Amino acid sequence: MHRTRIRVAADALDANETIARANRADFDRAGVAVVNLMSAPGSGKTALLERAIEAGLDSRVGVLEGDVQGSLDADRIARLHVPVTQLNTAPGFGGECHLDANMVRTALPDVPLAEIDLLVIENVGNLVCPAEFRVGEDARAMICSVAEGEDKPLKYPLMFRACELVCVNKIDLLPHVDCDLDRLLANVAAVNPDATVLTVSARTGEGIEAWRAWLDAVPRRSATRA
Amino acid sequence: MHRTRIRVAADALDANETIARANRADFDRAGVAVVNLMSAPGSGKTALLERAIEAGLDSRVGVLEGDVQGSLDADRIARLHVPVTQLNTAPGFGGECHLDANMVRTALPDVPLAEIDLLVIENVGNLVCPAEFRVGEDARAMICSVAEGEDKPLKYPLMFRACELVCVNKIDLLPHVDCDLDRLLANVAAVNPDATVLTVSARTGEGIEAWRAWLDAVPRRSATRA
Secondary structure, three states, rough: OOOOOOOOHHHHHHHHHHHHHHHHHHHHHOOOEEEEEEEEOOOOOHHHHEEEEEOOOOEEEEEEEEEOOOOOOHHHHOOOOOOEEEEEEEHHHHHOOOOOHOOOOHHHOOOOOOOOEEEEOOOOOOOOHHOOOOOOOOOEEEEEEHHHHHHHHHHHHHHHHHEEEEEEEEEEEEHHOOOOOOHHHHHHHHHHOOEEEOOOOOOOOOHHHHHHHHHHHHHHHHHHHH | OOOOOHHHHHHHHHHHHHHEEEHHHHHHOOOEEEEEEEEEEOHHHHHHHHHHHOOOOOOOEEEEEEOOOOOOHHHHHOOOOEEEEEEOOOOOOOOOOOOOHHHHHHHHHHHOOOOOOOOEEEEOOOOOHHHHOOOOOEEEEEEHHHHHOHHHHHHHHHHHOOOOOEEEEEEHHHHEEEEEHHHHHHHHHHHOOEEEEEEEOOOOOHHHHHHHHHHHHHHHHHHHHH
C-alpha cells in the first residue's frame, strides 16, 4: 500500500512561499527593493530607521510597520515625512507574533510603491517565528542589542542564520552591561559566518553612516539581480 | 439549515486548557506551586532566577527551562544546585516560540515534584504567544527591561495583562537609556492596574529581596487556595 505522509507545517510554509513570490513580482514591477527588518522587542528597529532617514538616505524610502497593536512606531516614522503604512496583527489569533506573506499582501494596496525605491518592512518584535516566513523581500536584516546579552545567537540561531545583516545596536551601553562584544560577535560568526555585521548606536550615532549605506545599497543589489 | 461555525483557534486553546488542568491536578497532588515566567529575549529571566536562589529562597525550588535550542540557561541554574529540567521546542515546526500545556506535560516525568515546593517555568523569550497558553501555573510573572523602552506595555498589552507580577529589570541602566521609568510604570498601570510591580536590578541587587519574597509567597498563596 502506498502511504502518504501529511506535512501540515510544510504546506503552510509552501502557501506562504507562493504568496511571497506574488509580492516579489509586484515589488519587481515597481522597481522597489524590500528589506525585512526583524529583532526582539525593544532592540531599536524604529530608532535605527529614524536615524537612517535623518542621516539622509539616497533611496526614496517607505515603511510598512508590523505591530500586534497600536501605531506608536508608525507615528514616529510619519513625523519624518516618510510614507508609512500600519499593519496590525491583533485581529487574528490573539495577535500574530510575526508577519507572513499574506499579511504583507493585504497591506500592499496601501503602500505607495510607485513613489519609493526602498520598502522597509518592520516586523513584529520576536526572535523566533518572523525568521520562518519570507514576505517577498530582497534582504533580511536583524537588530540585536548588547543589553540582551552575548548568548542570543546561540539561543535563536534560525533568526541569526536567516539574515544577511546583523546590526549590533546600543553599543554605547557596553560599559554598563554584562556583555562581551567580542564573544557576541564570535557567536554571530559561529551561526552565520556569511552575515554582514555592523556595530551601531542609535543613541550616539556611532555606525549609523554604515547602516544608512547598507540600506541604500539594497536597491543597487536588487537592480543587478533583476 | 443549522450552521456550525468552525473555530480552529478556540479549539486549539480549549485543548490546551484541558491539558493545563491535568498539569494543575498533578501540581496540586504534589503540593507544588508553579510560576510561569515570561519576557522578551534578554530581559533577564535567568539572571533574576539566579539572584533569587542566591538570596536564599525559603521554598525548595525547581526550574523547567524552555528554550528553542541549547541548554545555556539550564546550565547556569544547575550550577546553583537546583534541580533543573531542559525543554527544547526546536524539534517541532522550526522551533516553537512558546511553551504550551502539552509541552510542559511531556517534561513532567523529568521534574522531581516530590522534592520541591515551587516550580518556576522559564518560558521561551517572546512577548506575544506565551501569554496565550496557560500551562497549569498558579501565577504568571513577566520581566521587562528598561533597555526595551517605555512603550512595551502599549505594544504587547496581552502579555502585561496576563501577569500577576511585572518585574521591571535593569533599573541600573536608567541613567544610560532613553526610558522614563515613571512613564513605563504608568503604561504598565494603564494596561494592568491590578499587577504587582517591582523595580529591580539583577546586576546591582536592588529590589532582589522583594522579588525573592514574591516567589516565596506563591506556595503560601497556593496553599490557601487549595
